[in-house]
Amino acid sequence: MSLINRKTLAGAIGFAILLGGATGAQAQDPIVIKFSHVVANDTPKGEGAQMLQKLVKERLGDKVKIEVYPNSSLYDDTKGLNALLTGDVQLLAPSMAKLGEYSPSVQLMDLPFLFDDMNAVTRFEQGPGGKQILESMQDHDILGLAYWHNGMRQLTADKPLIEPRDARGLKLRVEPSDVLAAQIKELHAIPRKMAFGEVYQGMQTGVIDGQGGNTWSNIYTQKWNEVQSDMTESNNGVLDYMLITNAKFWNGLPDDVRTTLNEIIAEVTTSVNEKADQLNEEAKQSIASSGTTKIHELTPEQVKAWRDAMAPVIDEFRDEIGSDLIDAAQQSNNAN
Numbered sequence: 001m002s003l004i005n006r007k008t009l010a011g012a013i014g015f016a017i018l019l020g021g022a023t024g025a026q027a028q029d030p031i032v033i034k035f036s037h038v039v040a041n042d043t044p045k046g047e048g049a050q051m052l053q054k055l056v057k058e059r060l061g062d063k064v065k066i067e068v069y070p071n072s073s074l075y076d077d078t079k080g081l082n083a084l085l086t087g088d089v090q091l092l093a094p095s096m097a098k099l100g101e102y103s104p105s106v107q108l109m110d111l112p113f114l115f116d117d118m119n120a121v122t123r124f125e126q127g128p129g130g131k132q133i134l135e136s137m138q139d140h141d142i143l144g145l146a147y148w149h150n151g152m153r154q155l156t157a158d159k160p161l162i163e164p165r166d167a168r169g170l171k172l173r174v175e176p177s178d179v180l181a182a183q184i185k186e187l188h189a190i191p192r193k194m195a196f197g198e199v200y201q202g203m204q205t206g207v208i209d210g211q212g213g214n215t216w217s218n219i220y221t222q223k224w225n226e227v228q229s230d231m232t233e234s235n236n237g238v239l240d241y242m243l244i245t246n247a248k249f250w251n252g253l254p255d256d257v258r259t260t261l262n263e264i265i266a267e268v269t270t271s272v273n274e275k276a277d278q279l280n281e282e283a284k285q286s287i288a289s290s291g292t293t294k295i296h297e298l299t300p301e302q303v304k305a306w307r308d309a310m311a312p313v314i315d316e317f318r319d320e321i322g323s324d325l326i327d328a329a330q331q332s333n334n335a336n
């Protein structure tokens, strides 16, 4: 073979290797899963998203890459849901208060004083009612993968809220849920539906006087204690998440990938749900020691007054949500 021919052959082989390499690399490009959420990293959901990302990197690193966008850095929850439907984002874990327009039954989770504590929430979610709600948005191509806990909701305002009448006339932020708005109306207060990321400013500028229930971890990480003088340990509802994906996307994943992702999600779910109470308790202590805000604990009689004031909402939404589901949720308060 002449020198020129050898060079040509070597060049051709080099080109083929390059091409092969490039084609190979392309074939191995990982599937990118964007996970958008609105809370801080050091919250139950924030930690869950990071753990998911880490485990997927360890076990599926060559096949799947999870990109996490916390703190509304990609979308707020409303835009996130639209993006999930158009395929621009693949994972979300909105509070169920954001999902009412896709499923009447999911509104169950917003009913006032329905669950006594997070253990009751777990019992309900692991039962048939929980499964039913998880699968209730399939008509919209939304697939529920798991329930992730945050915690119980606490009232905050720029004045003490001890009795229901203290809330009269106040503008209180709620998530975009008709059930949550109805509770505020029962207090003769004014519900303001507002995106999570706008609440601090709303409180600072007086657009709202307070909010109708959120968790200690959200309150603290959003620094609402800097702009709210008073908080009430009201436990007036639950803020819980559903990890959701686009059903078409999920069902289109290679079987082995989907199986491993489901295993990882089960592991992360256990961890998030075990740790959520602790994160909320730590956040409550941090608020208490920040000295910015008074935390009011209620007597059993005062709790009953708030419960009674909001109770009509349960019957108002009974038919829409389903009596069976409401009964099952109430049953879950009995441990046995």
Ligand code: LMR
Residues within 6 Å of the ligand: 038, 039, 093, 094, 095, 150, 175, 195, 196, 214, 218, 239
């Ligand atoms: C809210 O909007 O208050 C919450 O749903 C935010 C969250 O994701 O915890």
